[in-house]
């Protein structure tokens with residue numbers, strides 16, 4: 001039984017590879033034509049209402065500026081109201097038609113409900129929901145002292161986006177709107193130390209893929225899987241601590257521009273070629289090699305970092 005399983009594990013990817021070589025070129029042509037069509041018919045978001053969670057810094061803040069430049073009306077949500085007001089100010093200068101700031105903690109169902117209600121009361125419609133709010137903590141699982149410290153990761157990253165989406169869906173259906181989800185390549189990269197964060201992003205990705213299937217086009221869903229983006233979450237110190245400073249990174253501004261372009265085009269996914277390669281190695285070609293490399297590069301570094309913190 002085990003032997004059959006092992007043989008199948010080698011045979012199935014081989015058959016898939018042969019299938020890809022034969023049939024992927026025509027599929028790529030179809031993808032290219034559909035990309036050109038979507039680029040020509042890209043959505044004009046002027047005057048449209050966009051709710052962005054986690055808009056007080058990083059990727060969310062720059063997504064707000066990108067929608068502002070296109071003349072959208074914005075609802076900016078996060079916990080730090082003073083920071084949101086500064087973002088709102090800059091957004092207005094960049095061309096945003098109107099902006100509402102709402103203080104909300106997406107880990108709380110009642111805050112997510114109030115966020116969507118207040119956006120609707122103020123603007124009367126909803127066109128895009130950008131689920132961006134997120135947090136990250138890193139520690140090897142064995143070295144987590146207080147598991148409670150890690151619970152908010154799932155509450156904010158996964159449940160926060162599910163709650164906001166739940167309250168927004170009836171209104172997005174009316175406008176044939178869009179949901180944009182800032183997930184992560186973490187959902188397919190088993191980077192040591194990011195255990196619960198990776199799981200929260202995998203949950204988010206799987207959840208929104210399923211919703212897209214359920215909606216069948218009634219609401220567009222763009223799932224964004226960024227690699228390493230320079231922000232408060234991924235500043236140089238944090239990246240060095242977990243060993244991610246060796247990887248290619250991108251600025252929040254360029255990342256946000258690509259995200260809004262992608263959302264307006266109605267893409268299903270947006271990610272980076274480097275990470276697609278890493279994901280393909282991990283999930284399809286040779287998980288043994290990638291997991292060995294991840295272990296070799298990251299685990300000792302994290303153990304050293306953890307020991308340093310204790311001393």
Ligand SMILES: NC(=O)c1ccc[n+]([C@@H]2O[C@H](COP(=O)([O-])OP(=O)(O)OC[C@H]3O[C@@H](n4cnc5c(N)ncnc54)[C@H](O)[C@@H]3O)[C@@H](O)[C@H]2O)c1
Pocket residue numbers: 053054055056057058059060077078079080104105106107132133134135156157182183184185225226227228229230231232233234
């Ligand atoms: N920076 C990266 O390398 C990277 C890579 C892949 C995915 N992401 C994802 O991008 C998103 C944005 O992260 P970022 O890099 O801009 O980091 P960031 O820390 O600058 O931004 C996170 C935002 O979420 C907000 N937030 C956190 N907890 C919240 C809560 N409970 N309620 C409401 N708002 C809350 C913060 O206030 C902030 O505005 C996150 O979901 C993150 O997982 C980041």
